[in-house]
Amino acid sequence: MNKKGDEKVMGLWWFFVIIIITLGIVGGVIIYYGADVDVRAIESRMLLDRSYDCVIENGFLKREFFSSFDFYEDCDMEINQFNEGSEFFVKIRIENMSGRLIEERKYGQMSYEEDCEIVEEVSADKLAVCMTRSFVVSAEKGEKNRVIITGASNQKGRKVGF
Numbered sequence: 001m002n003k004k005g006d007e008k009v010m011g012l013w014w015f016f017v018i019i020i021i022t023l024g025i026v027g028g029v030i031i032y033y034g035a036d037v038d039v040r041a042i043e044s045r046m047l048l049d050r051s052y053d054c055v056i057e058n059g060f061l062k063r064e065f066f067s068s069f070d071f072y073e074d075c076d077m078e079i080n081q082f083n084e085g086s087e088f089f090v091k092i093r094i095e096n097m098s099g100r101l102i103e104e105r106k107y108g109q110m111s112y113e114e115d116c117e118i119v120e121e122v123s124a125d126k127l128a129v130c131m132t133r134s135f136v137v138s139a140e141k142g143e144k145n146r147v148i149i150t151g152a153s154n155q156k157g158r159k160v161g162f
Helices: 004-033 040-055 111-121
Strands: 088-096 101-108 129-138 144-153
Touching: 040 088, 040 129, 040 144, 088 111, 111 129, 111 144
Parallel strands: none
Antiparallel strands: 088 101, 088 144, 129 144
């Protein structure tokens, strides 16, 4: 019996299957690496958490916050990441329980403070992503204070390259 024609037909199908598998793998890689990476919310949360950790200790506001506090050194932040034109912003606001301002400090791109106010009311993809958290902490003499920390990032990220 002559089965040479049968092998030629199977060879075509085998070639077709290899092409389909290759196209699937190449397509998957292109879709994965072509995706935008938006890390603004993650970075905002990290700024908020790190700022909290360096300002509040065991539920108490650190004493040195009002005197010798150095945000960059005490919070282990890179000063060049918070220069004018940077992609980050942190605001630490301390007020008493009646809302009277005790201390407020701002670091980074100051225009992001306005962006945070705008984003609260309107959805905007190009503005910084902001996170704000409020904490009640004990102060000296048994007083309670409210610490409000805002972290903002506008470092959207880039397309993942090959």
